[in-house]
Structure formats: C-alpha cells, structure tokens
Amino acid sequence: MSLRFTPVLLIAALSLAGCAAVAPEQPSPPDPGPLSVAPQAPDTAGLTADDGYVAPGVWLTLNDDVPAITNLDPDLRRALDAAAAASDVEFSFTSGWRSGDYQQHLYDEAVANYGSEEEARKWVMLPDDSQHVHGKAVDVATADAMDWINRFGAPFGLCQIYANESWHFEFVPGVTEQCPPMLLDSTAG
Template sequence: MTSSRAVLSGALAAVALLASACGTTGAAPEGELPARVDGARQDASVARLDPDLRSAVRAAMRAAREDGVRVEITSGWRSREHQQRLYDEAVARYGSEDEARRYVATPDSSAHVTGDAVDLGPTDALSWLSQHGADFGLCQTFANEMWHYELATTPGGRCPEMLLDGTGRS
C-alpha cells in the first residue's frame, strides 16, 4: 500500500512538473504536441513521431471517440534541448539526478526525443487506453507514468510488463 502511494505521489509530482514546464497558454512549446491531432493540425512534433506510432495513436483516438472518449496527445516528439530543460527542472525539483530520472529521462535515453513515445490524456482516456491500447500496439511503459505510451507490441498483442519508472531504462 505504501509503495502504491509513493508511486502515485511521484506520478502526481511529475504531472505538476510537466504542466509547469509546458505552460498553460494553450500554445504548444517547441518540441511539444498540440492538444489535438486530428489530421487538420500538423507541426514538427507530430511529423517527427515514428510513423507507425502516429498511425496507432490516431486509430486509437478514432476508436475511443466512437466510445465517447476524447484522447488528447499532451506531449510527443521533443527536441534534445527541450528534453534537457525538462530534465534540469526535475533535478532542481527532486534534488538529485537519480531521483529526477525516475520521472524525466535524459535526452540520451528519452523515447520522446526519438519520436517513439507520446503522453496522452485526460484521465478517462487513460482508463480507456489501459483497456484498449494493446489493440493498437500501444502500451503504458512506466508504472509511475500512466500517460506515457509507446508502440511495444503488435496490434492485438500483449503489452510487456511495465517498468517501475524511468530508471529501469537508463
């Protein structure tokens, strides 16, 4: 129980960190995705996603919409500079690089920098994705980041076991 609380507490802190880093103006910072990806709105963040990941996310968004659930991409491809900024802010917030890596990857290890990861929301979409994401090959990668999805299986396959946090990949 305490372990679950610690993971949830850390996840909520990471959400707060990312929200403050990304701002609340509605405009997507460099390296970030707009809230909607519906084919009409493209930018480098969407274009630089792995094409298979982009297609899987769009297919999942359409299926979720049919179930009355809105899925939003809150973050996708990030430049190395943007990822470094997020990492530096996490180090300042958590007090050490070891603790920061639990929540924010370095530019060298971030799947966002390579275009192989997306962060999705809101909460009802995350619930839907936890049930249906694998139908599209989309898997939650880290137990402490319920919003972080990557292509980690074939559509309809089984997702691999989640890593506890980002340190499992470093």
Template sequence: MARSRRSTVVAALAGTPLAVAVLVGACSAGGGAGWTSGPTGGDGHPGPAQRMPVTRLTPLTEEDGYVPEGEGLELSAEVPALERLDPRLWAAVREAAAAAEAEGVDVVVTSGWRSERYQRFLLEAAVTTYGSEEEAARWVATAEESSHVTGDAVDVGYTDAADWFSRFGAEFGLCQTYANELWHYELAVEPGGECPPPAADAAGGA
C-alpha cells in the first residue's frame, strides 16, 4: 500500500481590520438608508489599497451627487444632485414640494442625480450589507440601470414628506415606483393621473 504524504496547510491571515462602509437600507443615502461610516471607510482603517474597489479610492463628493447619511438637500441648494435631474421631474418635485410646504410639510431631497461612480459604490456597499448580489439588487440598481444616474428619480424626505407624496404626488405626475422604497419618486403619469402599482422592489432598476 502506497504511503500518503501529509501536508500541512497554513492559512496566513493578514490581521488587517476590514474597512467596510455599511449601507443600511435602500437605494439612497437617505430616506431610511445611510452610511454607518464614511464613503471611503473613513474609520482609520483603509485596508490594503490593492484590494480596494476603484470606486472607493477617492471620496465621493458633491460632484457625484453625494448626500451624506441622514442629510437632506433643501430644494434651493445649487448642487449637481438637483441640477442634473431631468428638468421635467425637477419642476414637478418643486411644484409638489411647494404645495406640501403650504400645508406645513417640509420637503427635502435625500438623493437625486448620482454619478455612475456613486451608484457603483452604493451597489458594492449593498452587496457587503446584504451578503449577495441577488439580494443587493432588490435595493440598489446597477449604474447602467439606475434611474438616479439618468436623473429620473428623487428620494424625498423625511417621513412626513414621503407620506405626503404618496397621497398627493400623482397630482404632479409623481409616483412611488417601488413598493419597498417609500421615498423614491419618478414621473410616471400625467399630472392628475392614477399611478400604476409600484413594482415589488428595485430589481428592475432604482
């Protein structure tokens, strides 16, 4: 009988804490979603550079449409997140927000236009958070599919504003397009029309 050679495999662990920006929630940096650390993993442990996805090498900025966790943009803000929205959508959102505010409901935009880089970053973070690309796709679309990247979607905040939009948004053509994202609105009907039922989730692109 042949003698088998035993080999010993030693797994060497780097021992470097992983710097992972965790996305809690959905398609946005607001409206129920947010970072628990900075977009570059800014907790002092950047990790090995060669392992870092390209989208994390430089911080996301206003030029990417980035909106920090828990923050909302006033509609008067002069930033790419708002300025690069589709003009028709942006006009409808401002009109709706004015009507809401006349009824005492303040409206902010927690996410608007996003750069492809920002969207890729959100998707990478969602894969980390949810553990699989399949589950992440329920919450964050690819840069190629996202209606935020094309400027065709806004996330409104905060809760009372999203609730107002759910009741009256259709008067301005604005509809909630995903059942699991109470804050995500797109132009989906003519003003005064009836919104179609929202898709279950963002697997089709949000």
C-alpha cells in the first residue's frame, strides 16, 4: 500500500505535524511616500490642483497649501479652524473649493454615471449653483469628523445640508444653536 498525498493532504499533514507550508516570500510594494494632490491625472480632462482637483484617496487638512483649501471662503475657513481646535477629532477633507471647470467636469461625469441630468443633479450641482465653486463647502473625509460636525458643528455655523450627502458641509451664517433641517438632496433647494 502506497500513500499518495495531494496538496491539500500534504498541507494538512504538515500542519498536524507542527510544520506549516510557507508560501514564497513576496516583495513588499514600494512605499509611495506621502499622499499629495496630483498635478494632473489622465481621467480628469486636464484638471489640476489649480482647479481644486484632489486625487482619489488623497485627504487634505486645513494646513495644506493647495487651492482646494486656500480658496475656501474666509467665513467657512474660520468656522472650520475653530471647530477643529475645539474637537478631539482630526478634520480631513476630500474636496473643498473647486473651479467652475472642475465642477462642470464632475457634473458631466454624474450625468454619464446616473443616466440623466435629473438624477445627476441629486448629487452634483452645476457650477453656478455649487457652493464648492464659491468656496463655501467642504467634503469631509472621515466618519468621525462627519459625526463630530453633525453633533457639535452648529455653534460654529457648520451644517450638513443634504441628507444624501453625509460628507458635504457648508457654513450657514447666523446658525448658532441648531442647523436648519436637511434637504433630501440638492434638487430640493
């Protein structure tokens, strides 16, 4: 009687014997270094950091010297600075100020993705209507910061505006105690 081991039986036998099958060591991917705003990506229609473009996966802070942050409206910037100082949560952003060209690009992408202008407008506004273009909106990167701003942002004038965009916050002048009721989406305003 001869014993034949299949790969599964061999691994099981080695495991029972106190040995482990070891896969060949794979080299680690190179460290990409710190994340930064991409100067241009091939799928962005030539948009750059000067348009407020932020590459996917990149998070900005209030200390970043890039147009998406430096072109924020002074009132929004003061409110974010004060809220960040009062918070024990780090504030980071996936988007802030955007040029009209960038906003139009996002709108055009939304129309292509959602199949109609009506559906796209629930998620992306045209440049003339977008608070991002006016520097009065930011998209918050983390759930912790979103939660903190929703619970404690009103005294700073920071409010989530649209129920379908938990990441989108704007400065609302005159708010000190409670944010106004959220709109269902950007078509409701």
